[in-house]
Structures are given as C-alpha cells and as structure tokens.
Amino acid sequence: MNSAPSSPAPPLWLAYGFLALSMALVGSYVALSKPLVAAMPVFLLAWLRFLIGALAMPHWLCKPANEPPLSPATQRLIFLESFLGNFLFTVCMLFGVSLTSAVSAGVIMAAIPTMVALLSWLFLRERIGLRVWQAIACAVAGIALFSLSKSELPAHVSHALEANLAYKNSWLGNVLVFGAVVCEASYAVIGKKLTGCVSPKRITALINLWGLALMTPFGLYAAWTFDFASVSVSMWLLLLFYALAASVWTVWLWMTGLKTVPAARAGVFTVMLPVAAALVGVGVLGERLTALQLLAFGLCLVGVVLATLPARQAVPAKPPASD
Numbered sequence: 001m002n003s004a005p006s007s008p009a010p011p012l013w014l015a016y017g018f019l020a021l022s023m024a025l026v027g028s029y030v031a032l033s034k035p036l037v038a039a040m041p042v043f044l045l046a047w048l049r050f051l052i053g054a055l056a057m058p059h060w061l062c063k064p065a066n067e068p069p070l071s072p073a074t075q076r077l078i079f080l081e082s083f084l085g086n087f088l089f090t091v092c093m094l095f096g097v098s099l100t101s102a103v104s105a106g107v108i109m110a111a112i113p114t115m116v117a118l119l120s121w122l123f124l125r126e127r128i129g130l131r132v133w134q135a136i137a138c139a140v141a142g143i144a145l146f147s148l149s150k151s152e153l154p155a156h157v158s159h160a161l162e163a164n165l166a167y168k169n170s171w172l173g174n175v176l177v178f179g180a181v182v183c184e185a186s187y188a189v190i191g192k193k194l195t196g197c198v199s200p201k202r203i204t205a206l207i208n209l210w211g212l213a214l215m216t217p218f219g220l221y222a223a224w225t226f227d228f229a230s231v232s233v234s235m236w237l238l239l240l241f242y243a244l245a246a247s248v249w250t251v252w253l254w255m256t257g258l259k260t261v262p263a264a265r266a267g268v269f270t271v272m273l274p275v276a277a278a279l280v281g282v283g284v285l286g287e288r289l290t291a292l293q294l295l296a297f298g299l300c301l302v303g304v305v306l307a308t309l310p311a312r313q314a315v316p317a318k319p320p321a322s323d
Contacts, residue, residue, distance in 0.1 A: 011260070016261065018257035023250075023254075023276070029245045050247060053212075054212050060205035067198065068197065071197075082210035086210070092177065096173045099172050099173025100173030112143075113140055120189055136267070136303070143273075148292065149292035189263050271304060
C-alpha cells in the first residue's frame, strides 16, 4: 500500500461539514428518487446513474503529479469499495426491502454507525472513546425512531402486507438488509484507508467506473425492452441530479471528509440521511413531522454534537515545588 499523501487534508471543521453535507445529499436524493423508481426499472436507473457519472468526471481519472502509482493492494481496495459500496449494497438493499417491511429495514439500517465503529476498530485499529460510543448510541436510537415513526399505510393494508411478507420469508429480507449494512460500513472503512494514498476525486471516478462495469449487463438487459420515450423531461432532469449527487458529489464530499476524520466518528454522520429525507418529505412532498420524528431529530442532533465536540486536553501535572 502506498502511503504518500496525495492531497492536503481539510481542517476538522470543514471535514465535518463535508461529511454532513454528503449524507444530507444522500437523504435528499433518496427521497426525491421515488418518482424515478416508478418511471423506470431499478437496474436501468442504477446503470444510467453510473453512466452519467462516468461522463461527468473523466478528467478525475488522471493521476495527480504528486500521487504515487496505484499498487496492486490499492487497486484491490478500489474494486472492493465499488463492489461492496455500490453494487452489492444496491442488490442487498433492493431485494432485502422487497422481502421485509420498511420499518424492519429501517431499524436494521440504524446499525450502520455501530458497524462502522466495529470495523474501524477491527481493521484500522482506531481507538474509540466513550464519547464517540455515546454519539453512536444516539445516532442508532435516532435512526431507529425515524423508522418506527413511519405509518404510511392504513391498518387493513398493513395487516395484509404483513401476511404477504410472512409468506415471502421476511427473515431472508432482514438478512439481506443486514448485508447491506455491512457493505455500507465497509465502504466507510475502505474509503478511510484509500484516502491516505489516493485523491478523493480519483477515488470517486475509479469506483464509479467499476460500478458502471458491474452494472452494465443488468442495465443493458433492462434497457432492451424499455420505452425511453415514456419518460418525461422532468424525470430526465431529476435523473441528472440523482446521478451527479449519487456518483459524484456525495462520494467526493465523503472521501474528502475522511481524510481528516476517523472512520468511526464519520459513521455518526449517517444520521443526516434520515434527517434530510424527512426534511425533503416535509418541504417538497407535503408530509408532516410527528412527535416521534421530532424526538428522533433531537437524538440525531445530540449524536452529531457529541461526535464533533473538541476533545479535552489533558492538563500537565505541575512539577513539585522545590525548597
């Protein structure tokens, strides 16, 4: 593994801002992508996302002058970053959610900050202090409350759905969603390792290129019989925003923030995903916030504050007074 730094790390306050903005953008495009999923097949949507991203940043593939060549170990990590964080995460999440309830999936996804911390300790040997664990606990509780507060279906529809899910082996859906949690946590940990030797822009472009290669067979199959003329101009514009946000902006922001912030602490910022999604739902889709969601907001905010407060500096002991 190359160890020479490829670009200067941002100051801590700016790194925190990058991480928060990255997850807020993810929450925004997740909320806004509902019409896209209804307009075209999921695998076609994912393929077009990677294709637009590849067309938007070919210049980011060039090696900076001060960056060493990619070692075989770094190349393997870049492939794993895309395979786990882009391809396998999407597959596990799509099929997992189809086999279990949205509430169950959301509660399981709340384990992401904890999983990031555990993998950071295991693979990066990061020391995790008490306050970071407290921040993680608040983040998990906040995300879980957001999931439990969703009551979009009427009672009779909910009962029918539960019966159908039981028939479909919802336990398998829960396992797949947990697999998506492990993939997302691996994405954060591998990204931290990569930022020590590859620039955030180049990481963004390379993992998007691998995502395009992995998704192309599925995307072409979905595109073969799809009627592209049925998609409105507004949907194409929304697809452009989704592709740039998912493939370019959020990845670059996250990787840049990871250059400064430990992976375990960065994992706390995943709370911004449900917060942003809820705000978009209220501001754009006309939804209402419940008391439980407001409590979840508060827990998420406490978690972010705990994660970003400066550490206490140890006061040096005074030397004994001489006679």
